[in-house]
Amino acid sequence: MANKTDSNVYTVVFAAVMVVVVGSILAFLASALRPNIKENERFEKQQNILYAMGVNENGDDAGSVNFVPTDVVEDEFANYIKEQLVIQGDKITEDDEAYLIDLKKQLANIKKGEDYKLPVFIGEKDGEKFYIIPMYGKGLWDAIWGFIALDDTMTVQGVYFDHKGETPGLGANIKMRYFMDDFKGETILNGTQYAGISVAKGNNDPLNKTKDDNEVDALAGATITGNGVSAMISETVKLYKPYLETIRAK
Template identity: 55%
Template sequence: MEKRTDKNSYTILFAVVMVVVVGALLAFTASSLKPTITENQRVEKQQNILYAMGINDNDESSAIFISTKKAPEAFKNNITDQLVITIDTNGKIIKTQTRDEYFAETKQEPYLIDVKKQQTNAKQGEPRKLPLFVGQKDGKTLYVAPIYGKGLWNSIWGYVAVDKDMVVQGAYFDHLGETPGLGANIKQRFFMDDFYGEHLLSEAGVFKGITVAKGNADPKNNDKTDNAVDAIAGATITGDGVTAMIKSDLKLYKPYFDTLKNN
């Protein structure tokens, strides 16, 4: 005799019920948890920006963010302005807005601007909005810029803090799915700390970026003007991704820093 569960009608009924039940369950979970998750991501962005500025709870060897409770307060106190620079496809500045001007226009905080979306916009020939966070740390004015690119498996991104001469004052990198122990190490202190003090410009003032280089004969990173940091062994493609996103994204800010110099 045929088993009840072998019938086609039963199989189809089971599949339908399963899809509805599981679908409803997942939809319910996702929509009920979404506000909490978005809030977590928002605070994390603030922590990232503050981290790049050097406002963090780092101990001797590991990278530790300022706590989630303190982050919003610290963000308010240390970030003096959030500029939004709009550039055309040739990289020419169309306009520069302060946080208040931008907020009045769009009702959105500049630090929530989606860098990936802006990159897509630029590819389609639309103007690109570049957020730039201005902060004060130990009497120095720092400019933090977000960057976004791709590593070996998935997206990588980061925040780089520079002074007005485009010398790096701190960097934070993160990734979605790089290999643990290899590419994932871009968010480790030994890699991020190497960027401190590196020049983004050549001595003549031309934008060169910072290359994540293998065998650059400077493993201790004493030479800060060579536009290179030591790469991670076994993570060539992730390292190349970091090089590429620094080159392509930070270059766009060069015209703005030129205007700072002329003033």
């Protein structure tokens, strides 16, 4: 008599049982880890907002990007971020969890003509006030995003950029410190008009000493990603212009 374990029925049943067992284990792990994933996402967003306003662990030399450590980031966020605002049309309200708003979804709502919420973070450091605004756009391969910190003259006090899938060593360098540092001191105004900041190839200012030209030097081999950063900043400025006007009017 043939061994039952050699039958096709046994093979199918065994495979089905293993699928159920492994699937159940993976589902349990995903459920168990979800709170930690959400917590890490929250910490990361707080780190990014603080980084844009200059609250980080960077040294004086133009080295690597160093965030506020996760074990103290909540306290530092509460210490430096004095207000979290939500813009809904002409209405502006305070919301202590504005940083949890998914900007990608809000931009999609705007395109569909639906209700939306735009977050703004007001920080204070060394007696200076910072208006930190989130950004979201498209790079060469996938999404890019970040934060831009402005003062009341619309001068950039810092930025943070990140990406999902830009080319390593090329477009992915938007999150390198030397690139982000170039934006500090630039203005989003051209005279009295909002102009944003362009990532410009061959802008005759590779050391970025000129701060009133609305340009920073492009990354080598990353033209499309750079254009995406330029467009992202420009669209963000347009979107937040009514609010920015209230800051300038103070």
